[in-house]
Amino acid sequence: MKIKPILIIGTVLIIMATASNIYTNQNSDTIILYSLNLLALLGITTTAFIANNISKNYLSEKGKNQAVIEDIKKITALVEEVKSEFTKESAILTSQLQVVSGSKLSLKEKEKDILINLNIHLFKWLEYLGDIDVNSVESCNHYEERLKIIRLEMKEHQTTFTLLIGSHRLINTYNSINLKICQTIMIPRQKQVSELKKLALEIDLSKTDIEEYKRLSDIQLTKYSNYINFYVECYKQLLKDTSDFQQQCREFLYSTDHSS
Incomplete structure (x- = not known):
């Protein structure tokens, strides 16, 4: 010193x-x-x-x-304040991420349900078009009513699909299939189904005349066979399109980017 x-x-x-x-x-x-x-x-x-x-x-x-001690106290208080603010912000961010994540999962499940239901009703409609019942006028009428119900259900799922699925590729593929079904099956079948219903009525009226009943039954069987063959050919033409649509649905569900 x-x-x-x-x-x-x-x-x-x-x-x-x-x-x-x-x-x-x-x-x-x-x-x-x-x-x-x-x-x-x-x-x-x-x-x-x-x-x-x-x-x-x-x-x-x-x-x-003493000055150092005071500085340390101030720094400690500042660190605690920052730590507390960070904890609050982290909690808010975590909560927001959970909401966003939950929303994405919920949307993903919704999209999955929409596509599954659409495919189910699409193939249900296609199969029912070939499952015609012409044994009697009553059975023909029942078949047509049932076909209308299936078609209405199909349109409901189609509307949900076009509104909520954000894929132009999927929508275009589905619309193409729907148009082909109408052009190749729905329009031509109307004439064939009308002829089969007319034959069913004539057969019911000719039950007392065995020869006429047999003749009309043979005609009905031939027309029915022609319709089934027609339906099978149409179904074959649509098979590739429907398979492509199903594959696109799978790709959409398993992908993360739904902008296409």
Whole structure:
């Protein structure tokens, strides 16, 4: 620890001057006494200077330490504040992500249900077109009514499909299949079904005439066979289109990008 040199030199000079005066005018006992006092004075002065410097350094270091402690407290408080804000933001973000994730999963399940139901009713309609019942007028009428119901159900699923499925490729493929069904099956079959219904009525009326009944039955069987052959050929033509549509549905469900 450094003591200010000028203060120490000044004190030494004062002591030396005093000692010179004493040694000139006093006896040996007095000289000894004064010498001891001077030494004591010198010690006290030196001690005072040292103590002063120590005190100043101590207070200075204590002040620095206190400032550091205060800074640490401020930094700790700031860190806790940031940590608390981060925790809140993280909780909000997590909640939002869960909502978004849940919405995506819900939409995915909805799309899956729509496509499954559409395919089920599409093939149900196609198969029912070939499952005609011409045993009697009543059975023919029942068949036509049932076919209308299936067609209406088909249109309901078709509407949901076109509204909620965001794939132009799928929609175009389905519309192409639907148009082909109408052109190749629905329109031509109307004439054939009308002829079969007419024959069914004539057969019912000719039950008492065995020869006429047999003749009409043979005609009915021939027309029915012709219709089935017609339906099978149409179904074969549609088979590739329907298979492509099913494959596109699978690709859509398993893909993450539904913009196509």
